[in-house]
Amino acid sequence: MSGGSEMESFKRGRRDVGLIDGYDPLDPMAPIGVRSRALEEPPDTLSLGPLKKIYLIWMVGGSCDGCTVAVAGGTHPRVEHLLAGIIPGLPRVELIHTVVSTEVGPEWTHNLFMAERGELDAPYVITWEGSIMDESIAAATGGYWMGLGEDPATGRQITSLEWLDRLAPGAAAIIAIGTCASWGGIPAAKGNVTNSMGMMDYLGRDYRSAFGVPIVNIPGCSPIGDNYLETAAAALLFLNGLAPLPEFDELGRPAWLFGETVHRHCPRAGYYEEGVFAEEYGDKECLVELGCWGPVVQCNIAERGMVDGHGGCMQVGGICIGCTMPGFPDKFSPIFEKSPGSMLSSTTSKITGGFIRRMRNMTRVDKNMTARWSADGAISSGWARSKTPPKGALKAFHKAYSTVQHSHEGGR
């Protein structure tokens, strides 16, 4: 569809005007790449950059669809907000997704043909979910691992990997979502009969998108949906020329999301510091002696939660099994067994933390008394089991502590 007058005449019923490859742009089941041209851009003030819209082509390899489920539940921003184009500075996103798009079969794959021929009316970003399996192994027996549509001219099966080869050079960016797409994940574990690998291993370290961006990795099994959405939004701001490229670490992870260990923000970290550890699932203390790898794993679930700030592994009683890490799962197995390094650290923590915890308990008793109670030698609460303040050595300790605390005020 070219000019506005053609659009108007098309809407008035001249159905022969504006057909794209024989598709009617107003048919709700037409390929997205055709349909989106029939949408008039809203005359609002939200379109700040040069890009009014962008296509997001979501393809899968060896995947369980867990990444899709995680992103569908994201809230910062919501997928719906990206699709509606209501976030200032971000182009409206046209989602071409293997699972949630309404059209199927040839209508769906037509979007990919349009992308390859450069016929989409906006740039496209590829998001890849799942491991990349070595199709040459399957081809040796006449089969394939990951099929994604057929060649309409010959009926030949096209694989997801072939589409990646065809579309990667023209993509504005490639985002690998989940640990499988980022590093290989579970399909690449010991006994990997499909020669599964991550996106970087397949495309190589020299890959750059059409906009000059190396591969972006959002690991996690499943990943936190908001980690993907926030990174995608930041990348779109960059592609739209409104912000610098966000900071990524040496493995292509968003540095602001994966720069800290789980342990540093874990709600149970205080127990670790004081040398108190859970003995079985359901206990409230630190889980390191049950096999938690949090002290060495880079993941932000402890502070972000899983969905809309809620949930997360340690919050709901689970240990960290290292699912965001390139070494997952082999380097974290046997899962649910105590890691060798934790024996040294938890033993040290029991000794030093145990001493600190006892000292803190003594101080806490003093801080639970008003100045009046301390002077009167009596606690007025009818709830207190002991109605008299500490005496003897404990009282002397409190007095000494208070003297040090107020030394700059004259020791009182």
Ligand code: SF4
């Ligand atoms: S549960 Fe894991 S992450 Fe949390 S404090 Fe213990 S070792 Fe650290």
Ligand code: SF4
């Ligand atoms: S805390 Fe560990 S197991 Fe949980 S999501 Fe993060 S890396 Fe994965």
